[in-house]
Amino acid sequence: MDDLYRELIIDRYQNPRFSGTLDPHTHSYEDDNPVCGDHIRIDLRVDDKDVVTEAKFTGEGCSISQASADLLMEKITGMPVAEVRTLAKQDILDLLGIELGPVRLKCALLSLKVLKGGVYGLDEVMSLDELAES
Amino acid sequence: MDDLYRELIIDRYQNPRFSGTLDPHTHSYEDDNPVCGDHIRIDLRVDDKDVVTEAKFTGEGCSISQASADLLMEKITGMPVAEVRTLAKQDILDLLGIELGPVRLKCALLSLKVLKGGVYGLDEVMSLDELAES
Amino acid sequence: MADTHTMDIKRIRADFPVLDVEVKPGVKLVYLDSGATSQKPVQVIERMNQYYRAENANIHRGVHKLAEQATEDYEGARGKIAKFINAAKSKEIVFTRNATESVNLVAHTWGRSNLQAGDVVVLTEMEHHANLVPWQMLANERGIRLEFIPVTEGGVLDMSALPGLLELKPKLVSFTAMSNVLGTITPVAEIVKAAHAAGALAMVDGAQSVPHLPTDVQALDIDFLVFSSHKMLGPTGLGVLYGKEALLEAMPPFMGGGDMIKRVKLREFSTAGVPHKFEAGTPAIAEVIGLGAAVDYLNEIGMEAIAAHDRELTAYALERLEEVPGVWIFGPGIEHKSSNASFTLKGAHPHDVAEILNRHGVATRAGHHCAMPVHEKFGVPATTRASFYLYNTKEEIDTLVEALYQVKEIFK
Amino acid sequence: MADTHTMDIKRIRADFPVLDVEVKPGVKLVYLDSGATSQKPVQVIERMNQYYRAENANIHRGVHKLAEQATEDYEGARGKIAKFINAAKSKEIVFTRNATESVNLVAHTWGRSNLQAGDVVVLTEMEHHANLVPWQMLANERGIRLEFIPVTEGGVLDMSALPGLLELKPKLVSFTAMSNVLGTITPVAEIVKAAHAAGALAMVDGAQSVPHLPTDVQALDIDFLVFSSHKMLGPTGLGVLYGKEALLEAMPPFMGGGDMIKRVKLREFSTAGVPHKFEAGTPAIAEVIGLGAAVDYLNEIGMEAIAAHDRELTAYALERLEEVPGVWIFGPGIEHKSSNASFTLKGAHPHDVAEILNRHGVATRAGHHCAMPVHEKFGVPATTRASFYLYNTKEEIDTLVEALYQVKEIFK
């Protein structure tokens, strides 16, 4: 099978484990990739010890953007917010386990961008361009 | 001597015969060539038989524009207005007796443009571009 | 309908060096993305080459040999382009950066001097953002009102809505002659005529149509036409605005600077005549000369032949794509369409589709194609688009379809 | 002062194919018109060639190989250009059609959102029309007030007038870093500092300076810088606007269309981030990549070496021209000047001078050089300008001077 389309990615795309919304939630944030129209919304529950207890996403987009969102939700569940803040481009690439060209890289990073926007409560932490170049 | 700079042209440039203004005049009109900033003003006296009895010009510009103005004033002195109206690009080229590239052609035609504007009493009879392409 | 035999495709393909590129060893490029930008024949590439190697000079203001030559070539190309769309005069052709800038020029200059709050501009639901956002900006600034000719389920303009819209007494009807998403060819003559009868001007977005169909602005009585060099075999960095002389004359200038003036003092200026009034600063000289060469090339092949070829390919593509289970093609059937096919494939995102096609050498485009509203209309955020031009072949469409089956294999 | 020996002129000249052109049999081109537009080295020409032959694709929205490559090359060139002027970030570089459009962009967007009736903008009397007319247009539209730093008899800015002008609390001081007529190098750092101290922004017209002198926007603390590709070995059809990120972020968009948006609905849009917000429609892709190659070329030679070379040639030209009876050179002496010499010759119109020089192969430019006010200031409608760049030699200046004696012979 094609490298980029590893079974893991197709599986997560076709059968996401963390898709959905959380109500109530402590954080919710959404954004899109203007280049391709991909959209991700992330809902979080963060407890009083500043740990992510639950994370869910909804969205529309390609296999890379959706699979990376699903894998990212899995990774941050149970993670202290302080650690979430340190997540970077490489963490996403490690989750996916593939090399990506510049356009698809932004697909992969959309969920990270939304997560950072949501956790930091800022509108634009870093643009997708900046995140991709980071 | 260089073809373009025939003695006739240098002579008319350095010693114009029809330079000056007419007061009173029946027609006066001025315009410039925006490409090079050349400027020509033409004053005419037209009698009640519609004949140009006197023609003078003042102006600033290159040898081609000034010499062609001087030669043109000479040509139209004593000419019925009806005939002035028919003057065209080729008449100017005949007066100068030289071939001209597209840029210098506009220098040569500036006085004709001003003359037509003055005689017809219109602001823009034909643009220099159109005159040059005519 | 003519067939491709009126064109020698093999000879044409030999003119386009990019068609020899391999996207990876052994996998030849199948370029089906001409709707985004066309490839360039050697005749165009070499003409610009020649300009930069032996003729390069700034124009209009120079008396030295290169400058005179460049001026003549630049203005000569303007003449060729005027003739290509049958404009009455060369001066009705204004050079801009791209079709987008051409629309903005009209919105800024004609728009700001003719539209007041409440005035209506009619667009269509299938417009490219280029013919939408400039009017939205003017709506925000001026309070003008935008109304839209709807798109039917079948992907054509709902012409039954036009009379009602024209009762609003719009000042302008601005619409695409060919949709870059649906491929729809709109009834230009009919809309222009109706617009004029209602007292509106008619502006046509020809970014897709001018490269693919013969265009006659006088026969169609179009007031403004915009198009881009890069989609019609010419270089990037150049767009065209056609406008009727009287309209252009009456419009205030767009940008200020050199070449658009007659006289300048410290506190005042007077403007040059049309078209220079709208061409501030050093223009895209090499690019204009390049577009002149592109127009020569298109003329030599013949726009009728190109239109027939593009249509035949499109018909074939529709036929082949319809065979693929799960494919949904947007837009009308071949009787109202040419030059592209946008589609979705069930279970696979358009982005993934394009990516996997690319691995088989097939270059298509995925996304909203700068026409979000028409995607929203059809309820999809994105499509994959294959678009065709004079150098494409039926074999390339076969390759596309085969590669689509590979996509299905992955997303089974 | 470095001398030309730090540059291998012979090798440099070999890179510029146009320098082999003969304007007529046996008469080699002596190109002294780089102030209007520079010639291009093969490295730039071939880079664009390569793009059109093997890489041509529209950018940003494509996932196929050519589109990804073109996007990377386009954005990579943006990075090179940012570095060339030492911008802090690539996104501070906006691509436009030419320097003129860059000024217009600032006047339209920053100007319309920051300037009210009565607000003062300070320019200078030596501005090119590009940095004059856009502000006049805004003055006509908005009632802003233009004031001017005067030019002295000696052809430099009268800096003693600046404090008085700054007491008017201008919102912007916009000025050229190098006059295209007088060759004057203005005290950029000093003016920017004074402007900032008075609460004004500082915008620099670098159309002439960026090709000829090292530029460091951060060290100079410039707010906006404009320049043109075609004057710095790059292609036509491309200009640059540098703006500090925070300023660009705060400015509304200029033109509407594809690529400058985030989302579009039929009646509303939201804008993309900087710099894309200002780059509506398909950009000048080949040209941007070409300018990237030009910047590589300039860097390889070194801007310090180029500046020294241009200055040495200018000094030599002033010296030689002064020898010619009847020649009047405009502008300051070599201590404040570089890269060009504008002059008149008694008894001969500048247009005639340039024409006769051309017959000897010497390409100069005659006219007002798009700077009528400074000509008016010096009481002449036109000058003949010889301008120099890295490929010029002292021998070429000798040819110019010999040809000038021929002009005198004709107009004796």
Ligand SMILES: Cc1ncc(COP(=O)(O)O)c(C=O)c1O
């Ligand atoms: C000082 C100066 N500013 C601005 C410009 C305008 O450049 P462009 O014509 O490339 O827009 C020029 C070039 O003519 C110039 O010399």
Ligand SMILES: Cc1ncc(COP(=O)(O)O)c(C=O)c1O
């Ligand atoms: C229908 C249509 N209009 C306008 C445009 C804008 O063209 P450009 O990006 O060259 O300005 C395009 C091309 O993307 C198009 O397809």
